Amino acid sequence: MNTDKAECGHLAELSARLGEQLDGYLSFRHPDAMQQADTWRQALELPVPENGVGVDAVLAELGQWVIPNGSPIPNPGCTAFITTGATTIGALATLAGSVAAPQRIGLTAFNFLEELSLDWMARMFGLPKGMKGLYSSGGSVANLVALGAARQSAFERLGIDPAREGVCRPCRLYASVECHHSVQRAAAVLGLGRQSVCKIETDAGGRMSTTALRRQLMADQGENRVPIAVVANAGSTNRGAIDPLREIGETARAYSLWFHVDGAYGLPGILDPRVQPLYDGLELADSVIVDPHKWLGAPVGIGATYVKDRELLNRAFTQEAATYLEGSCTTEGVAHSMDNLGIPYADMGVELSAPSRGAVVWALIREIGIAGLRERICRHNSLARHVAERAEAHPNLDVVSEPTLSICGIRYLSERWNDLNELNRRIHRRMVQRGRSIPSTTVVNGALAIRPCFVGARTTLKEADELVDEMLAVGQEVARMNEEAAG
Numbered sequence: 001m002n003t004d005k006a007e008c009g010h011l012a013e014l015s016a017r018l019g020e021q022l023d024g025y026l027s028f029r030h031p032d033a034m035q036q037a038d039t040w041r042q043a044l045e046l047p048v049p050e051n052g053v054g055v056d057a058v059l060a061e062l063g064q065w066v067i068p069n070g071s072p073i074p075n076p077g078c079t080a081f082i083t084t085g086a087t088t089i090g091a092l093a094t095l096a097g098s099v100a101a102p103q104r105i106g107l108t109a110f111n112f113l114e115e116l117s118l119d120w121m122a123r124m125f126g127l128p129k130g131m132k133g134l135y136s137s138g139g140s141v142a143n144l145v146a147l148g149a150a151r152q153s154a155f156e157r158l159g160i161d162p163a164r165e166g167v168c169r170p171c172r173l174y175a176s177v178e179c180h181h182s183v184q185r186a187a188a189v190l191g192l193g194r195q196s197v198c199k200i201e202t203d204a205g206g207r208m209s210t211t212a213l214r215r216q217l218m219a220d221q222g223e224n225r226v227p228i229a230v231v232a233n234a235g236s237t238n239r240g241a242i243d244p245l246r247e248i249g250e251t252a253r254a255y256s257l258w259f260h261v262d263g264a265y266g267l268p269g270i271l272d273p274r275v276q277p278l279y280d281g282l283e284l285a286d287s288v289i290v291d292p293h294k295w296l297g298a299p300v301g302i303g304a305t306y307v308k309d310r311e312l313l314n315r316a317f318t319q320e321a322a323t324y325l326e327g328s329c330t331t332e333g334v335a336h337s338m339d340n341l342g343i344p345y346a347d348m349g350v351e352l353s354a355p356s357r358g359a360v361v362w363a364l365i366r367e368i369g370i371a372g373l374r375e376r377i378c379r380h381n382s383l384a385r386h387v388a389e390r391a392e393a394h395p396n397l398d399v400v401s402e403p404t405l406s407i408c409g410i411r412y413l414s415e416r417w418n419d420l421n422e423l424n425r426r427i428h429r430r431m432v433q434r435g436r437s438i439p440s441t442t443v444v445n446g447a448l449a450i451r452p453c454f455v456g457a458r459t460t461l462k463e464a465d466e467l468v469d470e471m472l473a474v475g476q477e478v479a480r481m482n483e484e485a486a487g
């Protein structure tokens with residue numbers, strides 16, 4: 001079997017075939033993967049092959065068994081979690097990078113776009129002047145990197161290098177009860193311990209209470225713990241809430257604390273003039289994160305951390321020098337793209353090998369510009385408002401979480417059900433199984449809510465209306481089934 005066909009210039013032909021298969025997938029006429037799980041599992045579950053079948057056969061198997069049984073996440077009716085499919089240009093630029101610049105290192109156009117696209121985002125989202133970025137695999141790692149910088153800063157002020165010496169004192173991180181759980185994991189990985197995260201209560205809108213934050217900071221004074229950072233949400237995962245950034249930032253300053261803003265989901269919301277004022281105070285941040293793979297439509301695997309002082313990242317994450325790496329490079333007489341690794345991103349985070357993510361973000365912005373992205377973000381925010389308005393107007397629906405950005409929380413009401421959480425849990429399960437509208441759920445002040453989050457580039461008013469219609473239809477059906485069961 002000729003195993004080298006794809007290695008010899010057949011990419012155009014083969015990727016055209018793959019493109020057809022993917023276009024077919026994106027028409028969303030196929031059944032859900034679980035409906036034929038036995039069939040495709042049987043076809044795929046083979047012993048590890050001694051001999052290959054060749055690129056044509058693999059491509060055929062991809063088209064027959066794998067792609068049609070992929071995920072509903074790119075479907076415009078899927079509004080679960082905070083995730084979506086890549087836009088076409090995002091997918092294409094990823095392919096381009098994987099072929100033409102499989103590593104971000106080197107003095108290539110791809111490496112150049114790494115920095116340029118980070119700077120473009122910083123400008124687009126109004127980040128403090130001078131902030132510089134670093135890509136990683138997503139929001140969890142981006143938070144880890146930012147909090148690593150915060151840890152470095154806090155300990156250096158005590159004359160300790162935590163990256164070298166380890167964390168030798170109990171620490172404290174402050175974040176709201178609505179913070180993303182990657183904050184606790186980052187605390188664990190950084191040696192601060194999950195318990196170091198002190199959860200600050202929120203107001204009725206899910207925003208951190210600055211009164212409670214100040215109270216806690218005051219109470220903790222004189223304690224033998226190293227305060228590391230205050231983490232604020234610019235778009236919380238559950239509700240899309242934006243914490244009062246200015247008040248939190250000023251409080252952090254007053255206590256000489258690092259101010260981190262988690263905008264993994266919500267930072268691009270700043271492009272919507274209706275909510276832009278809520279980002280007031282962003283300029284006080286010492287670090288900010290944003291995930292292009294959420295609201296910007298990048299393929300999953302792209303997050304970004306911004307800090308005011310990238311040198312700090314270098315000290316927090318630098319690796320011991322490796323002769324095979326640095327020894328192969330030069331800064332003098334640079335004339336070849338492999339003479340130099342380019343900006344040493346690998347020393348600023350936790351990844352050495354890493355794909356060229358910058359070209360993807362560059363392509364996403366270059367394709368439709370800030371105006372196109374703004375239009376999409378405003379549309380998504382309007383969809384959440386539209387769903388909330390329809391819910392408000394319907395006697396069987398209730399809004400339990402008003403949208404700030406593109407998330408809202410609504411639930412079905414029925415006088416004949418005592419346990420509305422159970423009713424809505426069942427409605428949600430049934431909606432998922434029908435597969436037309438796939439939101440997720442959350443709990444707001446004890447109330448289980450159906451929670452659509454609109455971030456898909458393909459999602460329009462049609463899908464927002466379908467979600468409400470589907471919820472009403474399923475709600476009636478589930479309520480009726482219960483009555484029948486009761487006799």
Ligand SMILES: Cc1ncc(COP(=O)(O)O)c(C=O)c1O
Nearest residue numbers: 082138139140180182237264265
């Ligand atoms: C606010 C926030 N921060 C961080 C994350 C983690 O991002 P990722 O899933 O890309 O690791 C999420 C994920 O939804 C999030 O909503």
